[in-house]
Every structure is written in C-alpha cells, then in structure tokens.
Amino acid sequence: MIAVGRGKIFANRQEAGRLLAAELTKYADRDDAIVLGLPRGGVPVAAEVARALHLPLDVLVVRKLGAPGQEELAIGAIGEGGVRVVNEQLVRNLGLDGGDIDRIAAREEGELRRRVSAYRGGHQALAVEDKIVLLVDDGVATGATMRAGLQALKAAGAARVIAASPVGAADSVAALEDDADEVVVLQTPEWFSAVGQWYEDFGQTTDDEVRGILAENRGTRA
Numbered sequence: 086m087i088a089v090g091r092g093k094i095f096a097n098r099q100e101a102g103r104l105l106a107a108e109l110t111k112y113a114d115r116d117d118a119i120v121l122g123l124p125r126g127g128v129p130v131a132a133e134v135a136r137a138l139h140l141p142l143d144v145l146v147v148r149k150l151g152a153p154g155q156e157e158l159a160i161g162a163i164g165e166g167g168v169r170v171v172n173e174q175l176v177r178n179l180g181l182d183g184g185d186i187d188r189i190a191a192r193e194e195g196e197l198r199r200r201v202s203a204y205r206g207g208h209q210a211l212a213v214e215d216k217i218v219l220l221v222d223d224g225v226a227t228g229a230t231m232r233a234g235l236q237a238l239k240a241a242g243a244a245r246v247i248a249a250s251p252v253g254a255a256d257s258v259a260a261l262e263d264d265a266d267e268v269v270v271l272q273t274p275e276w277f278s279a280v281g282q283w284y285e286d287f288g289q290t291t292d293d294e295v296r297g298i299l300a301e302n303r304g305t306r307a
Contacts, residue, residue, distance in 0.1 A: 102133025
C-alpha cells in the first residue's frame with residue numbers, strides 16, 4: 086500500500102488517474118492484465134490508468150446498499166455475478182435483519198442490471214479469468230463498493246486483483262487487504278470525511294460520459 090503525505094488535492098479525476106498510473110507501471114504492456122473502473126466516478130480515473138499502461142479498459146458494476154433513511158451510509162454492496170458484501174457490525178448497530186438487507190438489495194439489483202446494459206450495450210465484458218485485474222475507483226470511503234468488486238472478480242476466476250485509488254480513509258483502505266492481492270492508494274489522509282474533499286473538480290460523472298470513455302477505449306483497441 087502506498088500513502089503519500091498528509092493529503093494532496095487533485096485537480097480532477099484525470100490528474101488523479103495519471104498520478105495513480107505512475108505507481109502501477111509494473112503492470113504496463115502486459116497481455117495478462119486489464120483495468121476495470123467502478124462506475125461512475127472511477128471510470129475517468131481508470132481510463133487514465135489504462136491509457137498510461139497500455140491496457141484494455143472496462144467497467145465492473147457494483148451498487149452500494151444504503152441504510153434505510155440514510156441512503157449515503159453504506160451497509161454493504163452488491164456486484165455483478167451475484168456478489169453481496171454486508172457490514173455485519175453496522176447492520177447490527179442499526180437494528181436491521183436479513184429481510185431488510187434482502188429488500189434493499191432487491192431495489193439495487195434493478196439499477197445494477199440497468200447500468201450493465203447502459204454501459205456495455207451489446208459489447209461483451211472483458212474476460213477476467215486468469216487475468217491480473219486493476220480495479221480502480223476515484224476514492225475509498227467505506228470500502229464496501231470496492232470490496233464487493235474485488236470479491237466478484239475473485240469469484241470470476243481472476244488470477245490477481247489489485248485495488249487502486251488516489252485517496253481513501255485509512256481504516257477502509259486497510260480492510261481492502263482482506264480481499265485484494267495488492268492495495269495501491271496514493272494517500273490516506275488523517276482527516277477524511279468524503280472523497281470529494283480531495284478534488285477541486287468533483288462533478289458527477291454521467292452515464293453518457295462512461296459510455297463515451299468506454300467507446301473511445303474500444304476504438305483505440307480496434
């Protein structure tokens with residue numbers, strides 16, 4: 086894991102991606118490596134990593150499970166391939182049970198399917214079996230989304246999974262080591278309240294932007 090300084094403010098996701106790529110150069114030009122971005126905000130970061138390392142790019146769709154009435158509080162996440170990650174301690178603290186989790190997950194599964202269709206269209210997902218997969222997001226807050234993605238990749242037969250992000254909360258980044266073969270995070274500031282505080286420009290990434298990035302990458306590989 087890499088943690089640099091007390092916390093740099095990135096100009097935007099593109100700059101963050103280029104700086105992240107500089108710490109991942111050992112994976113450049115490998116036939117057995119790919120880059121996956123967590124949509125939506127992780128995709129612009131992942132695109133810069135893929136471009137710098139000359140690797141194929143795709144998305145891995147994962148949906149956060151928000152607590153009832155506190156949707157921004159992640160109690161877990163679901164990912165492609167039927168993976169579900171739940172923060173059991175937080176669920177107990179909130180007084181939720183299995184039925185509550187099932188209902189929340191059922192709502193998010195519809196959006197997960199919609200995003201898979203929207204982002205890929207008729208294109209097949211990149212194969213991850215026996216591959217080194219660099220899973221990239223724009224930041225790690227609770228880590229639930231990244232953990233779900235890592236577990237989904239392992240279940241799909243990835244040979245090695247690397248969690249990569251420009252910034253993250255120290256405890257959440259440390260927890261990623263349970264699921265990743267390697268964790269590369271540029272900085273874990275002592276004071277961390279939200280990913281957006283570490284970007285000058287943290288505008289919302291749209292579905293159209295994600296589709297455009299993926300289409301451009303497919304074009305360069307054609």
